[in-house]
Structure formats: C-alpha cells, structure tokens
Amino acid sequence: MKALVIGAAGFVGDYLMDYLQLQGYEVCVTKLNTDKKIGKAGIQEYDLNILNPTAIQELLLAIKPDFIFHLAAQSSVEFSWKNPGLTVDVNIKGSLNVLEAVRRLSYKPRMLLIGSGEEYGYINESEVPIKETTACRPGNIYAATKVCQNMMGSIYSHAYQLELVMVRAFNHIGPKQSPKFVVSDFCKQVVEIEMGIKAPIIQVGNLNAKRDFTDVRDVVRAYLMLVEKGVAGETYNVGSGQAMAISDILNMIIGQSKMSIIVDVEKERLRPSDVPIIEADISKIVSQVGWKPVIGLEETIQDTLTYWRENI
DSSP states (O other): OOOEEEEOOHHHHHHHHHHHTTTTTEEEEOOOSSSSSOOOOEEEEEETTTTEEEEEEHHHHHHOEEEEEEOOOOHHHHHHHHHHHHHHHIIIIIHHHHHHHHHHHHOOOOEEEEEGGGGGGGGGGGGGGBOSSSEEEEEEEEHHHHHHHHHHHHHHHHHHTTOEEEOOOOOOOEOOTTTTTTHHHHHHHHHHHHHHHOEEEEEOOOOSSSOOOOEEEHHHHHHHHHHHHHOOOOOESSSSSSSHHHHHHHHHHTTTTTSEEEEEEEGGGOOOOOSSBBBBHHHHHHHHHOOOOOHHHHHHHHHHHHHHHHOO
C-alpha cells in the first residue's frame, strides 16, 4: 500500500512518515521547493506547491497513492494575523486544489484532511468536553480557514462520494517541536538553565489556562487509524480527553530537573482572550475507530527534555 503525505516537512509530518514506514507502507512525501531536503532513507520526496493545481494533478497521477494525508498548511496563528491573505490562499485555496485533484482521479483513494481544535474557538465552559457537534466560533484567521477547509471536505465527500475523513487535532507535543509552543518552550528554558546558558528564571504566560495535550506519536497513530477505519464524511476529535492546567505542566517539567527555578510571568506572553479550558471529547474516535492515547504526559515531558539536553 502506498501513502502520500502532502506537506511532510513539519513537526507532525516528520513523525507521520516514520510511523507509516514502520507499519510497512510505501511512503511518498511532498514539501515546498523552498524547504530543505527531508532526506529519509526509503522515502520518495517531491517538491510541490499546493497553489499549483496542475502540479497536484500530475503528482497524484504519477504516484497513485492509496492513502493521502493533507498536512500542508500555514499553521501559525500569529502569522495568520500578519498575513491573512497567504493564510487563506494556502489553507483554503490550496486545500480546494487538493480536493479537486482527488475528485478528478479515476479511483477513490482514502484521504485525511487535518484540521485543528482551534476551529471551536470561543468555548463556553458548559460545552466542555468539546464534541464534534459543538458549534465552531473561530477566534483567529488560521482557525477560520480550517473551519472552511472542514466544510469543503464535508461537501466534497458527500457530493462526490470521496473517501474523505476529517480530523480536528488538539494541542500535540513531543520531542523536536518548535519552542514557539508552550511545552517545548518550557523544556528548552529549563535545559538552558541546567546548562548555565541562562539565569534560573523561567519566563511564562498564562498558567491558569487548561489545555488538552497529546503526544505527537499518539497523534500520528490516530491519523493512520482514521484514514484506514474512519467513516467517510465524518469529523473526529483527536486529543487526550483530559485538560491540564499550564501551571501543572510547568511543575511537572521543573520537577524533572534538579535545578531550583524561579517562575516569572511576563505580561507580553499573556493573551487577554485566552479560553479558560479546552478539553476534547474523544468518545467518537474511541468507539468508531478504536484509538486512544497511550503515552502519558510525564513520558512526553521526559522525552522532550532529553531532546533539548541532546540538542542545545
């Protein structure tokens, strides 16, 4: 069986292609031609800009994948405010180009459209845990484009009988993640303190917010199970199903270090519109697909600290 990962150069793509290989799939991946070479043994890689519909069509005809994972996206919330036009182009127009290319194929590959828990946006505490049927109230441009992608996916699946499954993935974490994200950021700061690179003070933002964190290795396992077993036209939450306060995660990270560390709340890191709690209801994917997370938060934190200790 042949799997194609569109947009494999990022954090999740790196783990997904490794996992697919481990499961015995022939793996093909795409990246922007401006990205560096991925260079993984046994994996065929191609340059692809999803804003070029002809290039997508030609690649699919050449590869003929059985499974397609559409990861390519402009995924930074911060960047989406600064460049909403590019975010719309990549996340909406680019996804539409992929859907059109798949629609035109003479066969129907199974496809996974990757969305985000950000799509739910401003959640009332009475709506927690968040079900797939919860109304989406996106609070930023990135989230709005992902809601649109999900809607287009649903339309294409039903109108053209495409074997298309959609996912809303909540916060995923793990080794090799960019320090732009909170858990990796905290782990990197702690390791810098251990190594004497910075003073024993860790800078943080809002520690009261509760978020749903899942190890990226569990997430890619969910993606494969969804593309294999998910119901076409349906959307599935992927998360741990349990919200954790950022303060508790910070304490877990510091607890795995031998250092005495002072916590400093920086005003510029605070977000006045932070939703107090985000927690996924994962009962649908558990019951229909049989997936549930197996890697605990302590293990993820330990592995992330180890990664930074080996790479700073």
